[in-house]
Amino acid sequence: MKHALAPRIAAAALALAALASARAEDLVPLKVELPKPLFVGTPRPIKVSNLEPQQAAANRAPVMVPPGTVLLSRGKPVTASDSYPVIGELSYLTDGDKTGVEGSYVEFGPGVQWAQIDLGARCRLAAVAVWHFHAEARVYHAVVIQASDDPAFKTGVTTLFNNDDTNADGLGKGTDLAYVETYKGRVVDAKGTVARYVRLYSDGNTSDELNHYTEVEVYGQPVN
Amino acid sequence: MPKTLSRWLPLALVTLAALGLRVRDLGARPMHADEANQAVKAGELLETGRYAFDPRDHHGPLLYYAALPVAWLRGQRSLPELDEVTVRLVPALAGTLSVLLLGLLASPLGRWPSLAAAAFLAASPPAAYYSRYFIQETLLAAAALAAFACGQAWWRTGRRAWAVAAGAALGLMQASKESAPLFALAGLAAFLAARPRRDPRAGGSLAGDGLAGAAAALGVAALFYSSFGANPSGLRDLVGAYGEISGRLRAGNTGHEKPWWYFLELFTWRRAGGITFEQAGFAALAAGGLLVALGEGAPLLRWAAAYSVAVLVALSATPYKTPWHAVDLVPGFALLAAGAVGALSRSRGGPWLAAAAALAVLAMLAFQTKRVTGAYAADPRNPYAYVHSSPDVLKFRGLAEAALRRSPGGVVRVVSEEYWPLPWYFRGLARVGYWSEPPASCDGALVIASAGLADAVRARLHGAYGEAYLGLRPGFVCVVFTPRP
Numbered sequence: 001m002k003h004a005l006a007p008r009i010a011a012a013a014l015a016l017a018a019l020a021s022a023r024a025e026d027l028v029p030l031k032v033e034l035p036k037p038l039f040v041g042t043p044r045p046i047k048v049s050n051l052e053p054q055q056a057a058a059n060r061a062p063v064m065v066p067p068g069t070v071l072l073s074r075g076k077p078v079t080a081s082d083s084y085p086v087i088g089e090l091s092y093l094t095d096g097d098k099t100g101v102e103g104s105y106v107e108f109g110p111g112v113q114w115a116q117i118d119l120g121a122r123c124r125l126a127a128v129a130v131w132h133f134h135a136e137a138r139v140y141h142a143v144v145i146q147a148s149d150d151p152a153f154k155t156g157v158t159t160l161f162n163n164d165d166t167n168a169d170g171l172g173k174g175t176d177l178a179y180v181e182t183y184k185g186r187v188v189d190a191k192g193t194v195a196r197y198v199r200l201y202s203d204g205n206t207s208d209e210l211n212h213y214t215e216v217e218v219y220g221q222p223v224n
Numbered sequence: 225m226p227k228t229l230s231r232w233l234p235l236a237l238v239t240l241a242a243l244g245l246r247v248r249d250l251g252a253r254p255m256h257a258d259e260a261n262q263a264v265k266a267g268e269l270l271e272t273g274r275y276a277f278d279p280r281d282h283h284g285p286l287l288y289y290a291a292l293p294v295a296w297l298r299g300q301r302s303l304p305e306l307d308e309v310t311v312r313l314v315p316a317l318a319g320t321l322s323v324l325l326l327g328l329l330a331s332p333l334g335r336w337p338s339l340a341a342a343a344f345l346a347a348s349p350p351a352a353y354y355s356r357y358f359i360q361e362t363l364l365a366a367a368a369l370a371a372f373a374c375g376q377a378w379w380r381t382g383r384r385a386w387a388v389a390a391g392a393a394l395g396l397m398q399a400s401k402e403s404a405p406l407f408a409l410a411g412l413a414a415f416l417a418a419r420p421r422r423d424p425r426a427g428g429s430l431a432g433d434g435l436a437g438a439a440a441a442l443g444v445a446a447l448f449y450s451s452f453g454a455n456p457s458g459l460r461d462l463v464g465a466y467g468e469i470s471g472r473l474r475a476g477n478t479g480h481e482k483p484w485w486y487f488l489e490l491f492t493w494r495r496a497g498g499i500t501f502e503q504a505g506f507a508a509l510a511a512g513g514l515l516v517a518l519g520e521g522a523p524l525l526r527w528a529a530a531y532s533v534a535v536l537v538a539l540s541a542t543p544y545k546t547p548w549h550a551v552d553l554v555p556g557f558a559l560l561a562a563g564a565v566g567a568l569s570r571s572r573g574g575p576w577l578a579a580a581a582a583l584a585v586l587a588m589l590a591f592q593t594k595r596v597t598g599a600y601a602a603d604p605r606n607p608y609a610y611v612h613s614s615p616d617v618l619k620f621r622g623l624a625e626a627a628l629r630r631s632p633g634g635v636v637r638v639v640s641e642e643y644w645p646l647p648w649y650f651r652g653l654a655r656v657g658y659w660s661e662p663p664a665s666c667d668g669a670l671v672i673a674s675a676g677l678a679d680a681v682r683a684r685l686h687g688a689y690g691e692a693y694l695g696l697r698p699g700f701v702c703v704v705f706t707p708r709p
Contacts, residue, residue, distance in 0.1 A: 037638075037647040037658040042258050042480065042546065042611065087498035102498050137675070137701055139693035165692060178693045180675075180701065206695025208603055209615045 063189045065126035065219060072119050073198070073218035080115045082108035086210070093117065098215040100135045100183065107133075110209035112142065112169050116199040117218060122149060125190035125220040128160060130200060133212035134181040140211070141178070142168040142203035145188055147195035158195065161188040168203045185215070194223060234339050235327040242323040242346035245593060246316035246355040251308040253601040254613040257697075259358040260645030263311045266291040266358075267303025267651065275451050277458035279465035283360045285448045285458075286399040290314045290363065304652030308358075315362040319355025322362070325369035326555050329376060332524045333559070333566055336575075340582045341562035344506060347589035348558070349596045350490070350550040353608040356597060360401045361548040367396040368407050369555055375411075379420065382428030384436055391437030395444025402465050406538055407552060414530035420523035472544075482545040487536060490550050491557070496605040501592060505585040506561060513560030516567045525563040532556030547610050561585070604698040613645050614695035620672070621649045623704060627670035628655060631707070634669025639681050640702065641674055671705035678703040 078090040088106035093115055097104040108115070125147055132140045142164035148157045162174025179186055198218050202211045255263065266288040269275040277285055291306075294313045300306050327342035345351055355362050371393035378386035397404035449458040472478055491510075493502040510532075516522075517529035535556065539549050569578035600606045602615060624636045635655040638646055639662050650656045655669075662677055666684040673681040674696075682689075682705070689705040696702055 037264075037643065107498065136699050138695065138698070139701060141693075165690070177691075180693070204615065206616050206693055206701050207614050207698035210603075 063127045063187050066192075066221070068221055069126045069219050070221065071217055072123050072125075072220050072222075073117050073216060076120060076218075077118050078115060079118070080108060081113045082211075090115070093213045093216045096215070098131050098183075098185070100131070100133065100214050105133055105212050105214040108211040108213075110204060110211075112201060112203045113211040114199050114201045115213055115216070116151070116153075116197055117216060118151070119196050119198070119218060122194055122196050122223045123218075123220045124223055125160075125193045125195060125198070125218060127187055127190050127219045128198060128200075129185045129187045129215075129217040129219070131183075131185040131214040131216075132181050132202070132205070133214060134183055134185075136207065138181055138205045138207045139178050140181065140202045140205045142166070142201065143176075143178075143186075144169050144171050144174065144201040146171070146199050146201075147190065147193045147197065148199070149194075149196050151197050153197070153199055156195075158193045160190050160193065161186075164201075164203075169201045171201065190218075190220065192220075231335070235324065235342055238327065238339060238342045238346055239320060239324045242342075242352075243316070243320040245346065245352050245597070246319050247313065248597075250312040250316065250356060253308075253356070254615055254617045255308060255645040255648050256357065256359075256610075256612050257642075257644035259311070260613075260648030262287060262358055263291075263306065263308075263648055264303065264651065266295075266311060267306045270295050270300070270306060271302045274454070276455045277449050277451070277461050277465075279461045279468055283401045284399045284404075285451070286363055286367075286396060287314065287358070287360050289448065290318075291358075302652075306651070311358040312356055315355050315357055315359070318366040319351060319362045322351070322355075322366040322369050322555070325366065325373050326558060329369060329373045329555075330524070330559055330562055333522070333562055336569065336578075337562040337566035340565045341558045343582070343586055344558035344561050344589065345554055347586050347593055348506075348554045349501070349503065349589065349592045350547065350608055351554045352593045353596050353601075354548050354551050357548070359548060361551045364397055364400040364404060364407070365551050365555065367393050367400055368404075368411070368552075371397060371408070372411055375415075378428075378433065378437075379422060380426060382426035382433075384428055384433050387428070387433035387437040388440045391440030392444050394437070394441040395447075398441070398445040399448035402462070402469060407535065410531050410534040410538065413534055414527045417530040418523045418527035420527070476543055478544050480546055481543040484540045486545050487540055487550060487553060490547060490607055491553070494607055496607070499595075499600065499603075499605050501596065501605075501607055503589065503592065505588045506557070509561035509564045509581065509585055510557040511560075512564035512567070513562065516563045517560065520567070522563070524559065528556050528559035528563065532560060547608050550608075611697060613697050616695040617645055617649060617697075619694055620646055621653075623706070624650055624653055624656065624670055627668075627706065628653065631669035636670045637663075637666060637668040637672070639663070639666060639671065639673045639677055640696075641676060642696065642700065643672075646672070646696075667707075668705075669707070673703050673705065675701045675703060681705070 073094050074096055076094050078093045080090055086107045086109060090106060092104060092106045094117060128145050143161065144159065144164055145161040146153060146157050146159050150156055161176050163176040163178050164171065164174045167173045200216060204210065269288050270292060275285060275288055291311055291314050295306060295310050298310050300310055323342050323346045326345050327338055330338035330341040371390050374386050374390035374393055378390055394408055397408060446459055449462045450456050451458055491503050491507045493504050513525065514529050517525035532553065535552055539545065565578045565582045568581055569575045571577060596606050596608055602609050602612050604612065627636060628634065635657060636653065637657055637659065639659045641660055643658055662680045662684055666681045667686055671681060685705060688708040690708055692704045694702050694704055
């Protein structure tokens with residue numbers, strides 16, 4: 001019996017192998033019929049002030065800071081890659097006006113631009129809060145926030161936030177998430193980094209190629 | 225300098241300047257959803273030779289057929305080969321022709337006022353902007369000017385050939401857009417109001433020439449709407465289009481309803497987000513020309529006044545408004561402004577005052593044109609960039625190509641309530657599908673979802689996907705899902 005079974009099993013195995021081989025040879029790429037685009041009329045102007053906050057943003061834990069943390073940046077001098085903003089003044093970044101209406105934000109030109117705040121002295125940074133243009137639903141690209149004692153940001157640079165997943169800014173790819181601008185701004189944990197200067201980068205947004213800041217607030221404590 | 229050359233050279237130079245303003249960097253601005261939509265239709269006609277008039281969502285056929293010779297001259301024979309420069313050359317050339325035609329139409333005003341009229345149109349922000357925009361409005365305006373100029377020549381000479389030419393131009397107007405009768409009737413009504421005297425030496429037969437012109441108009445329109453005989457039902461659909469349009473206008477919920485003063489604001493002064501867009505000097509000259517027309521009574525100025533008022537009232541009274549309708553107002557306003565320049569030249573200050581006024585207005589118009597066609601061409605604050613695509617749309621193609629290379633058997637899924645102009649940017653890509661609601665399975669080599677549908681799409685994805693945002697247009701953000709390796 002044993003000897004009779006073995007050939008049968010072998011034959012079955014051979015048959016299965018032949019079948020599999022034949023099936024592999026018979027395989028063709030799957031052709032999926034995809035729906036074509038529908039022709040429609042002129043899109044309507046959308047008047048949406050904000051998207052619903054993404055779930056991640058809604059669940060984002062508040063940034064925890066040490067007792068005695070104060071606002072360090074109010075009224076501090078601002079420099080930028082675009083020295084002659086198209087709209088507004090550099091001082092708008094630290095003037096305390098976060099409303100987002102005309103006259104409260106500064107507009108820089110297209111492409112990668114940065115704005116830098118001089119805190120006047122080395123400080124232990126607890127958090128950086130940034131408001132870009134937030135009067136409509138938009139996302140700013142390649143947002144990077146760094147701190148350093150070097151005003152040229154060539155040495156001793158600490159990156160506090162980087163959602164530049166394509167390295168558009170040339171500062172390395174980041175893994176932080178992009179976010180939709182709202183009136184709440186984006187608060188970034190500075191983790192006690194000690195620095196005098198804070199620099200913020202961006203590379204346009206989902207509405208246009210320009211860069212905007214309504215307000216930047218740097219929280220922490222002076223080192224001495 | 226020979227007399228002919230000195231007579232025509234200034235107009236030729238103005239026309240050349242107009243051409244330069246209209247063809248510079250044609251490919252730079254992202255495609256508006258309407259441009260993309262129509263460019264894809266033009267591409268299908270180019271590739272298949274087939275076109276059927278769609279009365280529901282599209283205007284007349286002329287725009288698509290006009291793209292064919294431009295594409296052929298540039299060596300393009302299919303939709304993937306078609307590009308922004310090719311399609312936008314159509315309105316650019318039509319807009320340039322408009323400048324020449326207006327200069328000819330305005331010749332009874334005198335040499336320098338007629339040149340001023342042409343220059344005002346050449347430098348006009350809405351005229352220049354939409355001469356770089358693949359939609360019907362500039363073709364309609366050019367055909368209207370051709371009809372008026374040929375009609376003027378017929379009135380002056382009585383030659384039937386001019387009547388036929390005017391009729392053919394009317395047919396081209398109709399082949400551009402269904403609103404053509406509004407402008408034709410406004411032109412006729414203005415002619416009756418202006419009551420120009422006819423030269424007794426002009427011959428011809430009013431009835432005979434009228435019939436010949438009407439036959440030309442009907443023949444040209446029928447040729448295009450029937451797809452040159454291939455689709456006779458297009459003629460029936462043209463009639464049905466008016467029912468469709470009036471139904472939508474009666475419903476009053478197209479989403480494009482605007483206040484009655486919308487066009488007045490466009491032609492005077494408007495500030496948005498820190499940027500000023502204005503044509504106040506031009507509007508002031510045009511208003512001055514209106515007063516001159518009411519007072520002095522030169523027939524062409526009376527015609528321009530009646531035509532401009534008729535068209536402005538008609539457009540303003542209609543709740544449905546889009547900024548490209550401003551193109552239809554510019555020629556009449558330019559004639560009136562030229563009339564004001566002419567009146568100034570006869571005033572105490574004389575030619576110097578007229579020249580200073582004209583040059584000052586031209587400088588302002590040129591500055592504004594540079595602003596609206598240059599740095600702010602796609603900016604949401606630009607009143608002519610109406611519901612315009614964001615520069616982000618230029619990034620989608622690269623992402624799709626990379627995704628399909630990484631995943632040779634995969635598909636690109638676009639899941640969004642609105643997705644134009646993406647089909648234009650994805651032209652020629654083999655495996656792209658479009659859904660207005662999330663399908664059962666949303667997996668793909670790349671998945672582009674509107675922010676409004678992103679949660680539903682995310683729930684129907686298997687495996688890990690990275691997420692990024694790209695804008696379709698201001699206020700409309702897409703989430704781009706890319707499978708993680």
